[in-house]
Amino acid sequence: MVDNVIPKSLDEALEHLAKGDYQIINGGTDLMVKNRAWSETRLDFKKNMLYVRSLEALDYIKRENNVLRIGATTSLESLLYHEHVPSVMKECLHLFASPAIRNMATLSGNIGNASPAGDGLLITYLLDGVIVLVNAEGVRKVRINDYVKGPGTTDRRSDEMIKEIQLHDDAFDYTVFNKVGGRASDSISKTSFAGAVRHEKGIIKDIRIAIGAVAATVIKDKSVEHMLRGQSIHQLKEKIPQILEAYEPHIQPIDDQRSNRSYRKKVAMNLLEAFLRQIASKE
Amino acid sequence: MKTIDFILNGKPIRSELSADRRFLDVLRKELGLTGAKEGCGEGECGACSVLLDGKIVQSCILPLASVDGKTVMTIEGYKKTKKFKAIETAFLKEGASQCGICTPGMVMATEYLLKNNPAPSYDEIRHGLSGNLCRCTGYNMIFNAIRRAAKEGEGLW
Numbered sequence: 001m002v003d004n005v006i007p008k009s010l011d012e013a014l015e016h017l018a019k020g021d022y023q024i025i026n027g028g029t030d031l032m033v034k035n036r037a038w039s040e041t042r043l044d045f046k047k048n049m050l051y052v053r054s055l056e057a058l059d060y061i062k063r064e065n066n067v068l069r070i071g072a073t074t075s076l077e078s079l080l081y082h083e084h085v086p087s088v089m090k091e092c093l094h095l096f097a098s099p100a101i102r103n104m105a106t107l108s109g110n111i112g113n114a115s116p117a118g119d120g121l122l123i124t125y126l127l128d129g130v131i132v133l134v135n136a137e138g139v140r141k142v143r144i145n146d147y148v149k150g151p152g153t154t155d156r157r158s159d160e161m162i163k164e165i166q167l168h169d170d171a172f173d174y175t176v177f178n179k180v181g182g183r184a185s186d187s188i189s190k191t192s193f194a195g196a197v198r199h200e201k202g203i204i205k206d207i208r209i210a211i212g213a214v215a216a217t218v219i220k221d222k223s224v225e226h227m228l229r230g231q232s233i234h235q236l237k238e239k240i241p242q243i244l245e246a247y248e249p250h251i252q253p254i255d256d257q258r259s260n261r262s263y264r265k266k267v268a269m270n271l272l273e274a275f276l277r278q279i280a281s282k283e
Numbered sequence: 284m285k286t287i288d289f290i291l292n293g294k295p296i297r298s299e300l301s302a303d304r305r306f307l308d309v310l311r312k313e314l315g316l317t318g319a320k321e322g323c324g325e326g327e328c329g330a331c332s333v334l335l336d337g338k339i340v341q342s343c344i345l346p347l348a349s350v351d352g353k354t355v356m357t358i359e360g361y362k363k364t365k366k367f368k369a370i371e372t373a374f375l376k377e378g379a380s381q382c383g384i385c386t387p388g389m390v391m392a393t394e395y396l397l398k399n400n401p402a403p404s405y406d407e408i409r410h411g412l413s414g415n416l417c418r419c420t421g422y423n424m425i426f427n428a429i430r431r432a433a434k435e436g437e438g439l440w
């Protein structure tokens with residue numbers, strides 16, 4: 001029989017994780033559906049379960065200058081209405097499922113799930129997220145692009161849990177979030193796109209681009225972003241074909257029940273181009 | 284024996300059931316509260332909505348563990364409130380309930396919406412109710428009922 005533990009403190013949670021065979025369950029909005037059994041029968045959990053969602057010590061949203069620190073048990077609904085949360089993230093959360101799902105679901109769960117279509121994951125990439133992991137020994141920080149290894153797999157060791165997510169915001173002038181799915185909200189993205197830019201006197205100071213659901217994980221190409229920093233909007237405009245070419249090989253969507261490969265690729269490229277042309281129009 | 288303790292519709296409950304039970308099953312099978320319904324069983328339809336510490340959640344994907352130490356309100360408890368009366372009257376006047384399967388969930392979603400936003404716009408109503416599906420009414424009657432409840436129940440929220 002599986003063991004079910006509801007830890008009263010982070011230390012108690014870490015003690016159990018140190019034993020190695022506990023699965024973390026947070027809001028459960030992914031795990032309860034994945035392990036669904038017929039109604040009135042037991043869920044199909046194969047492992048010992050550690051229910052962390054009620055750990056209040058990890059329910060917080062803090063901001064230190066440009067860094068937003070989000071505790072692992074903070075609900076998406078709290079994020080949606082919090083003053084510290086950047087507007088591009090709010091746009092994403094507004095279209096994320098429904099209030100009832102957002103009240104249970106967490107950003108750490110969305111990252112833990114590591115689906116390339118995860119909307120919270122897309123924003124975590126966009127804002128150069130750092131994952132703060134903790135085990136009984138101490139804390140380890142991992143950049144989001146190193147944390148996610150592929151669909152459903154992460155760099156987490158079995159005795160660790162996500163304690164906090166740190167997002168790096170900026171005073172962006174223009175941001176976009178697009179989610180192409182079956183229904184406006186409450187659906188899994190077929191393709192998603194987030195972009196943000198800060199410019200001063202016609203010079204690009206910061207630019208971030210993240211594309212979801214079109215490869216094994218979210219696409220974010222730092223080399224292109226670095227190349228564009230310090231360039232004028234006019235130079236960006238001239239480089240649009242070149243930029244599109246740089247992203248093109250990364251975009252490797254799959255065919256699945258939700259959509260097909262060529263449609264997804266076309267949509268992703270169009271969203272990217274539209275974002276770049278919007279910036280160019282601010283010249 | 285580990286127990287899970289919570290307040291349900293104002294009454295303390297001590298449960299010795301396994302923490303991985305679906306809360307919807309605990310309500311319906313163990314406690315005999317059949318107001319919350321099972322539609323999809325995977326968080327998509329809202330028929331099983333209840334309030335957990337005042338926040339709407341889908342009980343079909345809520346493990347019993349998540350209610351430990353918390354307060355739960357189901358439609359059975361909510362029925363005794365003045366706010367419910369305002370919503371009930373508005374639903375009746377607007378014909379917002381037909382087969383009734385979605386209605387308990389719609390009422391809980393309405394309470395959660397109006398508590399946070401007593402005078403919602405049409406768009407805000409649509410957004411607030413985006414997790415609740417209805418196969419009968421086509422939504423307009425429900426959205427109109429919520430607008431009516433907000434207006435006629437002014438001051439309650």
Ligand SMILES: Cc1cc2nc3c(=O)[nH]c(=O)nc-3n(C[C@H](O)[C@H](O)[C@H](O)COP(=O)(O)OP(=O)(O)OC[C@H]3O[C@@H](n4cnc5c(N)ncnc54)[C@H](O)[C@@H]3O)c2cc1C
Nearest residue numbers: 026027028029030031097106109110112113118119162326
């Ligand atoms: C109806 C419905 C609609 C949905 N709509 C969307 C949507 O629009 N966009 C979207 O992206 N997703 C959507 N989802 C999926 C889901 O809600 C999200 O992925 C959510 O963010 C998961 O968070 P959770 O806390 O519920 O995760 P859980 O189910 O508790 O956990 C998910 C995974 O993360 C791991 N995990 C959780 N917390 C931690 C931690 N602290 N440390 C380490 N690992 C951890 C778990 O072990 C598990 O592997 C939807 C789900 C449903 C049921």
Ligand code: FES
Nearest residue numbers: 322323324329343
């Ligand atoms: S039965 Fe719970 S959301 Fe459909």
Ligand code: FES
Nearest residue numbers: 381385417418419
């Ligand atoms: S009234 Fe029948 S499902 Fe809504």
